[in-house]
Amino acid sequence: MNFLGHARLSLAGSDNFLFGNLIADGVRGSDLSDWSPEVEAGIRFHRRCDAVIDAHPETRWLLTQVPPSSRRVAGIAFDMMWDHLLAAEMHDDDIERLYRLLAREEVPSRLSSLIEWIQVRDALRRYQELEFTLATIASIGERMTARRRLRQQSDTRSGRHTHKVGDLNAEANPLADMTPWLADNRAMLEDSFARLWPDMLALRQPA
Numbered sequence: 001m002n003f004l005g006h007a008r009l010s011l012a013g014s015d016n017f018l019f020g021n022l023i024a025d026g027v028r029g030s031d032l033s034d035w036s037p038e039v040e041a042g043i044r045f046h047r048r049c050d051a052v053i054d055a056h057p058e059t060r061w062l063l064t065q066v067p068p069s070s071r072r073v074a075g076i077a078f079d080m081m082w083d084h085l086l087a088a089e090m091h092d093d094d095i096e097r098l099y100r101l102l103a104r105e106e107v108p109s110r111l112s113s114l115i116e117w118i119q120v121r122d123a124l125r126r127y128q129e130l131e132f133t134l135a136t137i138a139s140i141g142e143r144m145t146a147r148r149r150l151r152q153q154s155d156t157r158s159g160r161h162t163h164k165v166g167d168l169n170a171e172a173n174p175l176a177d178m179t180p181w182l183a184d185n186r187a188m189l190e191d192s193f194a195r196l197w198p199d200m201l202a203l204r205q206p207a
Helices: 003-010 015-026 037-055 057-065 068-086 092-102 109-121 130-158 173-185 184-203
Strands: none
Touching: 003 037, 003 068, 003 092, 003 184, 015 037, 015 092, 015 130, 037 057, 037 092, 037 184, 057 068, 068 130, 068 173, 068 184, 092 109, 109 130, 130 173, 173 184
8 A cells, every 4th residue: 555545544643653654665674673662563564454355355356357468566556556546535634744754853763755755745635636646646656667677787788697587678568558547447447456555544544
């Protein structure tokens, strides 16, 4: 899930618990002793929710419906579409709370540029706009393509041959290629999310 999905499941908790949920993607490893107990609990709850939704039968069924060329990255697109569907339900006070927490100094440095991007564009509110969400998905794909291109160029210069059968072409952007399918199948995605989301809400717990 993305920011709004994790936020919706942890809003009832303390600020520290919610903060842990928001920053978990920027935290590496299983040793979380540098964080306070409440933040650590939030990080672990985030990871649990990700594991549950990735293994959910509805998610697995959706993966059979997407274009084969985009299947490897479809989970990223689904996460963004869930935020799109949840954005209209978010109260403004909750959005302001999320922005306040994302402005904390303790935010992992690897998330800094992403959070700045979100704040500048007021993305947590704008995710309710389908076109904005689709453009965001495509831009994520562009960044992934740029990293893949640099990696392959570096491998070529160093003489390493790490490319494997089935690896994406350096110029491919399967997330951008997937956006027309997402737009055309929004109703199906909404129906699927309606079946999936109650199982995620059942995981909710206070910090």
